[in-house]
Amino acid sequence: MCTGVYPGSFDPITNGHIDIIERSAKLFDKLIVAVLNNHDKKSLFTTEERIMMIREATAHIPNIEVEYFCGLLMEFARLKQARVIIRGLRAVSDFEYELQMALMNKKLAEDIETVFIMTNCHYSYLSSSIVKEVASLKGCVKELVPPNVATRLRDKFAD
Ligand code: ADP
Numbered sequence: 001m002c003t004g005v006y007p008g009s010f011d012p013i014t015n016g017h018i019d020i021i022e023r024s025a026k027l028f029d030k031l032i033v034a035v036l037n038n039h040d041k042k043s044l045f046t047t048e049e050r051i052m053m054i055r056e057a058t059a060h061i062p063n064i065e066v067e068y069f070c071g072l073l074m075e076f077a078r079l080k081q082a083r084v085i086i087r088g089l090r091a092v093s094d095f096e097y098e099l100q101m102a103l104m105n106k107k108l109a110e111d112i113e114t115v116f117i118m119t120n121c122h123y124s125y126l127s128s129s130i131v132k133e134v135a136s137l138k139g140c141v142k143e144l145v146p147p148n149v150a151t152r153l154r155d156k157f158a159d
Helices: 015-025 047-057 073-079 092-108 128-136 147-156
Strands: 003-008 030-036 064-069 084-089 113-118
Touching (some): 003 073, 015 113, 030 047, 047 064, 047 147, 073 092, 084 092, 092 113, 128 147
Parallel strands (some): 003 030, 003 084, 030 064, 084 113
């Protein structure tokens, strides 16, 4: 049984994340989407809301589990017996942070590999922050996020 973990804040999940999930789910028996439950980081949606939106938007993928984690990702991966962490890479600007994280995680858990999947060129500009910014200004996010997320964003920023 080969398990992968795709960690992130997913505040909220975007079509860029969905693309990475669909592609990496094909590489594993099971892919766990791990939502960071970070109390320090100010998020728009609660952990429960983020998990629910991901579950709804990935219902068409059979080998997905969506869970939250707190603390060290490597501890979570070990607990789940996962040997691979998936991260998406958009632009060169992602690289430095991702390299630092991957090297630190390697130091913490030598048997776990971080594997990077390049963004789909259609979504290379897409991030949760830019989606929130557009939605807060009442811009259309229909093509940027799954329909259930677009609805929740509209509700969140309704007057
Ligand atoms: P974090 O807060 O850990 O950066 P995010 O929720 O922003 O988490 O993203 C989780 C992962 O998905 C990261 O590896 C990020 O680079 C990747 N990602 C985000 N948006 C895209 C996108 N449009 N295309 C490819 N990868 C993406």
